[in-house]
Amino acid sequence: MNVALKAISIGDVKSLKQNDKIVSSAIQKSTIASANVTLLGLEGDAQADLKNHGGPDKAICAYFFDHYSFWEEKLDKSLSFSAFGENVTLQGTTEKEIRIGDIFKVNDVLMQVSQPRQPCFKLGLKHGQPQMPVWVRETGYTGFYFRVLQEGTFTMDHSFERVETNPTYPTLAQANELMYSAHPNKEAIKEIIEINELSESWKKQFKKRLNK
Template sequence: MKLLAICIGQAERLPGKSYKTGIYKTPVNGPVLIDQLGLVGDVVCNKKHHGGPDQAILLEGSLTLAWWAAELGRDLPPGTFGENLVIEGLDNRDVAVGDRFHLGEIVLEATSPRAPCNTLAARMEDPKFSRTFLKAGRPGIYCRVITPGSLQIGDMVRHEFYADERVPVSELLNSAGRKVSDAERNRFLSVPIGIRWRERFQLAPN
């Protein structure tokens, strides 16, 4: 595997909306620095739902983006889904919470799925896209930064599978909007999920 794209966004206003968003990402050549909060120079506007140490980086696999392009019948340039990194040969469905990605000196750890939202639907110019996204079961992967550093396009990537309980990121997204069983909750809390999801399961009624 190797790194195909690095994408950084600035605050821009969505057509017909009053707020600004950082979802519009533009590919850059690098090298680019990554710190504990993500790509240096990338902008996060909605900090209630995005950003923070457990959602520092959003990555997509090239196989997943190719599937989406075929499904939607159009090209999807790097950054279309607001992703920061595109990894060659990766299918998002193969990623579980706790999996790590090694890019030279950098180590990223998968924490949670990218959930659909109104901003993504507006970006895709499809008010029903959130439903389409959920049904597809191929969410982008949020990662925390274990080891910061510098990266550039073409860097080799090694996918290290989490050694303990395997909870696919797509399974975590599938739990959204429904009541989970005690067994599911305990299973999800046994892996290094992001803080937003952890709080949701910890606060969920028994």
């Protein structure tokens, strides 16, 4: 599988207005032509909430350009790249084809899929639509996170090549279904918890689901 790279984006921490409050976020990003990639993400990219964003398991946020037309119709507006605060905007596949643990090579960089993205209220602030995080979960159009296995650089001239996949592992869409279903398959949850490549934060959340 080769996936086209549509945009690379990074951002600084800025202020967003939430009613009468001001919150900090780096969800507003600008496109760049090339990326220096470290174990913690793209050089020059920032996170305001280090508890819920960033870290080795969530080093790089990816979203699918294939979903942009749906959201443009839903929101009744045009969307520019990094509309979902993603670092890389990809085209040619979706959550239904990519699996937990998949490894992608981009030039000399190796990245591994660690978990689906869980949108927070700041995505709603970015688009002026409080329901946006709920809509993202309901559609399953979540995007996902990479962990970095090998540092390096890539540019807009490079594509994402999947070099390793385990067909027994769940797709991102299946992982989302397990996380958000009102009646989850508990045996499937027990199985996904045992996947080493799944992020620690998702393992903790799945364990909580089992105990409900």
